[in-house]
Amino acid sequence: MKSRLPAWLVAGVLAALYLGLAVFALKRGNSLLIGVVLVLLSMIPFLLRFERRERQARELVLLAVLAAIASVSRIPFAALLPGFTPVTFVVIVSGVVFGAEAGWMVGAVSALVSNLFLGQGPWTPWQMFAWGLAGYTAGLLAHRRPFWRRRMPLAAFGVCWGFLYGWIMNLTLVLDFWTRDHSWSAIAALYAAGLPFDGVHAGANLFFLGVFGPAWIALLERYRRKYGALQRTLWEEGGDASWVHRNG
Template sequence: MNTYKLTLVALLASLAVVGRFAFAFLPNIQPVTSLIIIAGLFLGPLAAAIMAILTTFLSNILLGMGIWTVWQVVAWVFIGVISGFIGKSKRKTPTLVIVLYAAFSGYFYGLIISLVTYQVAGKFWPYYLAGLPFDTYHAVGNAMVMLVFYPIVSKFFIKYAQDRFTIQGNQNTKRGTEGQV
């Protein structure tokens, strides 16, 4: 992973941390999951995993650490890696599919976090069912954030990819002509 890609991951992670802290007063509505999905789609599974780990630990320094931190990392890394594989597919994924995946990820995240209670208290279903409204808030929030951010951010990442290929092409051309002179 090059320095530029690490910088993009750090910027997205800082945006996710600030967004999570800014929306902390709303139950389960946060831009973190959507930004991790965007990182996976455009930067790959490794970048999404790194962003998920960074975001979780940095935001939990502000909001509070606990046993759930490990499960948050597990859930967000899994979501990011899956989105990274979706982004690596040859076909262009429609925005509606990405929005639906973001909504599904809210429920999946809630399922993984509910495993914390099973680990500690041994009762999974009561906790999971009681948390479904909050998982729904998370799913709807993910879909809304994705509807707003994805079209904007995708233009920047497409421009980044085009500029990068142009720059690499120019460097390869210069290298090729230097040896011929």
């Protein structure tokens, strides 16, 4: 039986590699290109892990449907009130029910597909990364601590990601500021200027998760249990083998 490297060790090595690449590139290259390359590199472990697992056709269709719902729902809201979007809600609920890997894929695909209508650009990989990470962390927390499935903790988690999403997206400009003049004041002003928009996003997450979150989770759980779609992995459950016997 082959032994696996601890997840924390792999994550530490990858983090050190990405940080080293960032430092090297910031001294020599274009900041915008640097950001895009680093974000794309950071997606590789998630995509490889997802691809290594065997998937049934109905599981892939389900992920495509969830990503389509998130993508389509973003378009009218983007025209009326940018930032007030149900995308994060759909991504988080997907991660809660179907696991961290599924949450990552729904988030990343939603950003890519919705930007086919709203406009692609160098910000697309950052959106894929941010929304993918929202779904991924939702899956990890909900499956290791069922407490996060409740209405209020889930809504609070969505509020946090309303701000985290904006802070991640601000890095696209922070990299440029840092390469030009190393101005901490300009970076602080940038983040302060983005707080109203982040607040709108957090408010949207609070509304959608607080009002519709439990109902969506119950509906998707019924589908998962009935068809056995996208079963969670032992890694997502923290290595608890008893989960398989209880739910497998």
